[in-house]
Amino acid sequence: MHELSLAMNIIEIAAEEQHKAGSGTILSVELEVGTLSGVVIDALEFALEVSVKGTVLEHARIELHPIEAEASCNQCSHVFRVGDLFTSCPRCQSYDTRLVRGHELRFRSLTME
Amino acid sequence: MCDTCGCGQPDQPASIRKPGNPVSHTHIHEHTHHHGDMEHTHPHEHLHEHPHPHEPGQDPDHAHHFHDANHEHSHGTQIMVGQDLLAKNNLRAERNRGYFEARHITAINLVSSPGSGKTSLLEKTILALQNKISFFIIEGDQQTMLDADRIHQTGAPVIQINTGNGCHLDAMMVNKAVKELDPTDHSLLLIENVGNLVCPSLFDLGESKRVVIMSTTEGEDKPLKYPNMFRTSHLCVINKTDLLPYVDFQTEKARQYALRVNPHLEFIELSVKSGEGLDLWYKWLQVNRS
Numbered sequence: 228m229h230e231l232s233l234a235m236n237i238i239e240i241a242a243e244e245q246h247k248a249g250s251g252t253i254l255s256v257e258l259e260v261g262t263l264s265g266v267v268i269d270a271l272e273f274a275l276e277v278s279v280k281g282t283v284l285e286h287a288r289i290e291l292h293p294i295e296a297e298a299s300c301n302q303c304s305h306v307f308r309v310g311d312l313f314t315s316c317p318r319c320q321s322y323d324t325r326l327v328r329g330h331e332l333r334f335r336s337l338t339m340e
Numbered sequence: 341m342c343d344t345c346g347c348g349q350p351d352q353p354a355s356i357r358k359p360g361n362p363v364s365h366t367h368i369h370e371h372t373h374h375h376g377d378m379e380h381t382h383p384h385e386h387l388h389e390h391p392h393p394h395e396p397g398q399d400p401d402h403a404h405h406f407h408d409a410n411h412e413h414s415h416g417t418q419i420m421v422g423q424d425l426l427a428k429n430n431l432r433a434e435r436n437r438g439y440f441e442a443r444h445i446t447a448i449n450l451v452s453s454p455g456s457g458k459t460s461l462l463e464k465t466i467l468a469l470q471n472k473i474s475f476f477i478i479e480g481d482q483q484t485m486l487d488a489d490r491i492h493q494t495g496a497p498v499i500q501i502n503t504g505n506g507c508h509l510d511a512m513m514v515n516k517a518v519k520e521l522d523p524t525d526h527s528l529l530l531i532e533n534v535g536n537l538v539c540p541s542l543f544d545l546g547e548s549k550r551v552v553i554m555s556t557t558e559g560e561d562k563p564l565k566y567p568n569m570f571r572t573s574h575l576c577v578i579n580k581t582d583l584l585p586y587v588d589f590q591t592e593k594a595r596q597y598a599l600r601v602n603p604h605l606e607f608i609e610l611s612v613k614s615g616e617g618l619d620l621w622y623k624w625l626q627v628n629r630s
Contacts, residue, residue, distance in 0.1 A: 229508060229539040236425050244419055254416045257403075258425075265542050265568045272406055291404040312567035313600040323603040332425040338416040 230266055233332065234274035238282045240334045245283050252340040255288040261329040263296040263312060287337075296329020354503045356517050357485060359492040429543055432511035436518065436546025440529070445476075446629045447529040449547035451569055453562070454535030456555040457579040459487045460612045461621075462530055466494040469622060473629075476523035478531040480509040487532065497521060508539040511546055528629060537566035549628055555580040556587050560594035567601040575606045575624065582611040 237258065245253055260268055268291055279285050298309045300316035301323040307316065309329070315322050424430065440447045450458050459479075466475050477498040479487040488500035499521045501513050514531060523529050531547065533540045552573040554562050557580055563570040570576065576598055578591060591609060598605050608624060610617030 229542055232506075232510075233425050236428065239428075240421065240423055240425075244421055248417075248419065251416075265538075268404065272404060276406070289406055291406075293404075312571055313564055313597070315600070321603075322600045334421045334423045334425060336418050336420045336422075338418045340416045 230270040230274040231278065233266065233271060234278045237275065237334060238278065238284055241287070241337055242283045244337055245339070248339050253283055253287045254338045254340055255290065256284065256337040257290045257292060257335040259292050259294050259331045259333040259335050261294045261296060261331040263309070263326060263329040264332045266332060268293060292335070294329055294331045297327050298324040299327045300324050354501065354506060354513060356513075356520055357488070357500050357502070358520070359485060359488050359498065359500075426542065426544075429511050432515055433544035433546040436511055436515055437548070439518070440546060440548065443523075444526045445523050445529050446527075446549075447531060447545070447547040448625075448628075449531050449533055449540075449545050449550045450553060451533045451537070451540050451550060451573070452535060452553035452555075453537050453558065456535075456553045456558070457612050458532050458535070458553055459490055461553065461577070461579065462532060463490060463494055464612050464615075464618065465530075465622070465625070466491070466496045468618070469625070470494070470496065473625075474524055474527040476521050476527050476529045478509075478514060478517045478521065478529065480513075480532055480534045482506065482534060497523075503534060507534060507536050508543050509533050509545060510543045514545045528625065537562065537569045541566075541568040541572050549574045551575045551577060553577045553579055554594065556583050556589040556591075558589070560590050561597060563594065563598035563601050570598050570601045570605065573602065573605060575608065577621065578607065578609045579612055581609050581616055582614040 237256070241253055241256055245251065260266055260271065272291065275284075275289055279287070279289075296309045297306055298314070298316075299306045300319060300321055302321040303316060303319040305316055305318040306327065307318075309324075309326075312326070313322065314324075316324055436447070439445075450462075452458055462477060466477075469475070475496040477491045477496055479491060479498060479500045480503060481487055481500070482503050482505060484502070485500050488498045491498040499517050501509060501517055503509065503513070509531065518529070531545060537552075550573045552569055552575070554576065556578065559565075578594065581591075584591070595607055598607070606624075608617060608620045610621055612618070
C-alpha cells in the first residue's frame with residue numbers, strides 16, 4: 228500500500244501550490260504515472276478517493292495520465308515499447324536495456340479557480 | 341490506517357526504539373495537516389469505476405478522470421508543477437547520503453521477502469567481522485523488537501524502527517534513526533528493511549548499496565515477479581545453499597532471470613547455516629566500504 232503514501236504526497240504538493248498561489252479553490256490536478264513505475268493506477272485512484280476528504284483536493288477533479296513505457300537498448304540504441312522490465316531488445320536480443328519512459332510518478336499541473 | 345500518511349494506525353505510529361529502552365512513540369513522518377469541514381459531505385460522481393488495465397499499444401494520452409465534483413469544465417488558471425511524487429523522500433535520501441559520505445559511513449540497504457535469512461546473515465556477519473569493522477544496525481519491521489534483540493546479543497549498536505502497518509522504511513525514518521543511533525566515522529551501517537519485495541524498491545534511503553537476498557526455499561522466478569527490487573539492487577545474495585540437495589531451486593535459472601531484469605547485478609551464493617560462501621560476502625563488504 229505505498230500508493231497511500233503517494234496519495235498523501237500528492238495532497239501535500241497540492242496544498243503547497245495552493246499556498247504559493249495565495250488562495251483559491253483547486254479545480255483539478257493532473258498526475259503522470261508510468262506504467263512501470265511500480266504503482267498500480269487503480270490502487271492509487273482508490274488511495275486518493277479515500278484520502279482527499281477534508282483536504283484541499285476534496286472537490287478537485289483528478290486526472291491520472293498513464294505514461295507508456297519505452298526502453299532503450301544499451302547495445303544497439305534501439306528504442307522500443309515495453310510492458311515489463313525483462314523484455315529483451317527486439318533488434319539484438321540483449322537484456323541490457325534502460326527505461327527511458329514509463330517510470331514517472333509526477334505531479335504535472337493543477338488548475339486554480 | 342493512519343489518515344495522515346498511511347503508515348499505520350493513528351494509535352500505532354511508527355516508532356524508534358533501542359533494546360532495553362521503553363517505547364517512544366515518535367511519529368516520524370512530516371506532514372502538512374489539513375483540517376477541512378468533516379461534517380460537510382458531497383456526493384461524488386465517479387466517471388470510471390471499472391478495472392482499467394493498461395497494455396502497451398494503448399493510447400498513452402488516455403487519462404483516468406475521477407473524483408469529479410461537477411467541475412467537468414474548469415476555466416481556472418493552470419499552474420505547471422512537474423514535481424516528482426517521491427521528491428521529498430529522494431531529497432531526504434540525498435541528505436542522508438551526504439551525511440554518510442562526509443563521515444565515511446557505508447550504508448547498505450538489505451531487502452528481501454520475509455524469511456530469507458536477513459537477520460541471521462547480519463548476526464553471523466557482525467560476529468565474524470566486529471574486530472575489524474564498527475557495525476551499526478537499523479532494523480525495520482512492522483511490529484516487535486525481536487530482530488533488534490537478536491542483534492543486540494552480538495554487542496553491535498542497534499535501533500528498531502517499527503512501521504506499524506507501514507510496508508517499507510523511508511528516508512525520513514532512517515534519518516531519525518541515524519540521529520538516535522549516532523554511527524561513528526568509518527563505520528558500516530546495515531539497514532534491514534521490512535520483509536517485502538514490492539514497496540521498499542521505490543524508497544531510496546540514502547544507501548550506497550542495495551542488497552537483495554533470496555533463498556533456495558523460494559521460487560527462482562522471484563526476480564521476474566518482483567522486477568523493481570532486482571532492478572534497483574547492486575548485489576543479489578542467494579542464501580540457504582545448504583538446502584539445495586533437498587529443494588527444486590535451480591540457481592542458474594534464478595541468476596538468468598535476475599540478469600534479464602538487471603544485467604549489472606552481482607551474485608553471491610552462501611549458506612548462513614553452514615558458512616559456505618560467507619567469505620565471499622565478507623570480501624564484498626570490505627571492497628564496497630567507503
